[in-house]
Amino acid sequence: MSTVVDVRDLVRDYPMGEERVAALRGVSFQVDAGDYVAIVGPSGCGKSTLLNLLGVIDRPTSGTVSINGERVERLSDARATEFRLMRIGFVFQRFYLMQALSARENVELPLAEAGLVGAARRARAMALLEYVGLAKRERHRPSQLSGGEQQRVAIARALANAPALLLADEPTGELDARTGREMIALFERLNADGTTIVVVTHDEDLARAAKRVIHMRDGSIVGDERAR
């Protein structure tokens, strides 16, 4: 089984005046293709910091990050952007959809950036909306959708260019329990269909649904257990 994520001795400091806040103090782990990992731990322990480094939207102070066999921690801006576009899917706690675009257009955005045009792009966006159960909402604006629906659109957007890795930071954080459970089911289905997932969460139900749970505390990994 191939390795999708390979992180070694990852350190991330934030300068705070004279001091430096150590958000990550040397983290190492691997994630295999097809795995479904939940990262849990108390607030401020460095979960989001870690996820941002995996998503290539931040740079480590030291250590290495390999995704799909490619070292990404020192890529140029253009290469990093291309990498995010084609290899990473990112789902945020607050959905972060473009308010001016319809559900379908939001999904089309990364497809357009990847160079897909016209009918092919529309068809792919529709297929993705179908997959997350929102085909009927293609013309709705984010403001006309419920939180759960917006998060589904965001997931469809994250999957647009068939990423090697799906990252989600508290994807159920803004949702009620029932909608959260729907989201958990969707993630399980995604994983069953072959998507490698790393999710940061406080949601115990979501963590329980994952195949593997990494526990963090104070910038370090303190536990790593395989559920089933």
Added chain:
Amino acid sequence: MLFTLAAASLIRHRTRTLLAILGVAVSAAMLLDMVMLSSGLRESFRGLLQTQGFQLRVAPKGTLPFDTDATIRNADSLLALVRARPGVIAVSPVLGGQLHVPTATGAVTSSVLGIIPRVEGDYEVLAGRQPAAPDEMVANQRLLDALRLQLGDTLRGAAGYDAQLRSLSGERTLRIVGIARFIYMAADQKGAAVPIETLRRMQGADSDDKVSIAMIRLAAGVNVDSERVAIERLLPRVTVISIAEALNQVDQRLSYFRQLAVILGSVSLVVGFLLVTTLVTVSVNERVGEIAVMRAIGVHRRRIVLQIVMESGAMMLVAAPLGLLLGLVTARYLNSILARFPGVPAKLDFFLFQPSAAWTALGLLALSGVLAGVYPSWRSASLPIALTLRQEAVG
């Protein structure tokens, strides 16, 4: 997609967009006016000099036409030499002077030109005809109004007037046979023209055989400059000026105007540039979160810049024609004010519309608008993504 996003952001802030468009239009209008002003006077002057088709002007040595009261003596024999040259079609001598017409309340004084009606190049006859007899004259409407006279009336005019003695000299009865518009006279100037011999006689023996200037019309294909040199060699006591030379002189005298226009034009360009930069900065700062999200999902920096430049470009596209219109209207208004200045030929335009000027102004503005969009958008697209998302999530 980019287009939708750009349009959406413009529409979302309708009022702001409109105000910005208006502001840019005003600075575009200003810029256009200044470009028109910088070259307009010169071009208009050229047109004025060329209207009657005289390529050369002969003036007393070291002066410009009508610059001083200086005159050329023994003009008739000298001009006959010029007229005899094969390249010369016509020579039009002009003698300047004043015409005093006593009225019940005092005397009306007008400029008067002594000309040869057949070849004159100083006025257009609007009504009636050219003088055909020594005691016939043309006058402009200003003079007729001042004298309360009409076409066909006669008047008693004098070439000299001694204010202290209240005495006229060189009096003569003249009949008004035409109403004329004088090309080089100011709008408020009273003007008349009589045959040159008549004016000489009125001015007395002293004026015999004198002219103030003479205009020379050359045959097609004659090299103006070599003819100019040849005539100057022929008549050592005169200066011969070509239109190009006259324009040079005008240029020197108008350099003040041009500098003013260039400075004010640059200022309005900078104002337009700052306006767009401010607007783009504000609109981009509002969207740093949105931009960070786009960056996080893999949208390239240049695409974000492109989208924002499209927004400022679209505003420019609307503002440009508006500014063009506004600029033309204000130019016309300013022209009408300036034309009333004393001493300015009525037909002279300070602001001359030239398509090239309009393109220059609008091109400069469009370019500055695009450049104005580039920097703020590039800067916001270069913010650290994770940090920006975190700050936006908190805020």
